[in-house]
Amino acid sequence: MTPIEKWPVFRRHDQAAACLQIWSDLGRAPRTIEAYARGLGEYLLLCERSGVDPVTANRADVAVYVRELTSRPHHRGANVISMDSGVGLANATIQQRLVPVRLFYDHLIEEGLRSSNPVGRGRYTPGRRRGGQAKGLVPRLTKLPWIPDEDQWLRILHVAQSEPVRNRLMLALAYDAALRREELCLLRTDDVDPSRRTLRIRAETTKTRLERVVPYSATAGVLLSQYLRHRATLTRSRGLLFLSESRRNYAEPLTLWTWSKVVRRIALEADVERFSTHTTRHLCLTDLARMGWELHEIATFAGHRQTDSTLQYIHLSGRELADKLRGGMEHIHAWRVQTLAGETAQLNSEVAR
Template structure:
């Protein structure tokens, strides 16, 4: 098994390897399996270092693993969003690392090899106060998405003008259609409908397996036409829309990691280190909210299962809130003045 070659510790724990094989056989995405294997391997490595039998682990042992994750140095530097250490992995990363450990113990319970799961999860508990929700093992921090200011966005686009036709149209589509990185890189030539200026986002490339059809603007259509002519000089075969132009992988599908590297280099050039492949999606959904789109329409456009997910993506800046408040106060003030005018008119009539 390839995963056991990458993480030898999995081969030393039969039940762990078996659990991952089941998930693989069920057709889970390779990236999901890889993330599960990494998280579980990290936990099993610690168990071996601390002489802990994973089959007998308790909540105390899991807490020790969480403590190690929160204090582990991050290659991105100090992370102020960890639980209380001021360093270590990000809260979202810790949550991701704990998911496979929790699911592994769920599997052991189903197999009759354990009676309880030492990894806590937030769940509904009848009879409890404050809505009856029990907290998970690690508090989940929810951050507002970062979006660039108008000046920062213009600076980024100015740098992008020097990019290849492929990179320019990818940035345009990423914003216009609010595409996730995998959705963008997985587009195929037959997903395009230039006549209607729409593209199909196939279910197998989406996060929640929901297929959708989204439009793109006329300016993006011009960029796309130019890229298709350029693509024909690389390959005339139908298939993946975006092709690599490097010597090593010429005419091969552009990978997710290559696209991330391209955006990262542009972000550094513009001194915008927080700009990522997901920023264009955040910005598009925020702009739709600013234009007054209904929440359900934005959720459908974004491919969200529920509007709760959409709310986490919509970021209204302090300036937007201030403008909204000012407009509201102006309406209230005008209404009060109108009522006072009517009162004055009534008093004059009575006199």
């Protein structure tokens, strides 16, 4: 189903449909197009309910959309894993919804249909106070990724031990190589090099469109050998590595949603509800930071185009703060000892007199 078919509202708004087509023609990832269509489609529907022409809407009209995002009940209801207020979408999701709306108005400005964009963006503006930083429409909250503690991770591993070899291999590779869900599920048989124990992560499967080669452990290599023998009983054809074994989709490529359901089931059984398909990536990159990897090395391993995302894992590991604290405490400790030694010498001198 195309985004236009999923969101018929675009058929009633030519400029929005043209904007969506431009994004698609520019080669944006299919999942990005889906996210853009959802954010802009929801905004167009709200404008229709409010009797507002989206082409001429102002900042107050966009603010109504923001209010709706922050107050709507979540469609997943009781399945919501973490929500600060229990109502509305998370801050990161709201930011995501606003991106296509902002890009839509950028498009209208380029077409000469507007002179300004009602969706503000945080950007550096010379001459402004507080470092010249202009605030966006919605304050951006930056939170560190969640990772399980040792007890929670052991519970996940204990449950995973009884899983089929395919699921155990997928968890192992997801952690070893810090793979995103799409990167893992879209691995092909020819992306694996068992002789060097490496995976080729193709550019078209990544979020940043950066191809990379990453290693995996010897333990994952053993699981891979077992799975390849099992996979040969399903099909002899090459192609996507991980296959479904359900009766409905037997020997068909495993979907992203099926893998999410597998991980969700493991998380619930292990009583670690916050564990998700992305948690293994967070845990791996944090462990690399804890081991002393440099920032650029972690960024290359993770496939980050900018190091801003990588810095989250450095901060989460506490490595830099620990190093600074250790160095500072050594200096303070030396100063205290020297001070005590000086006071003791002075006291001995007074007693001798």
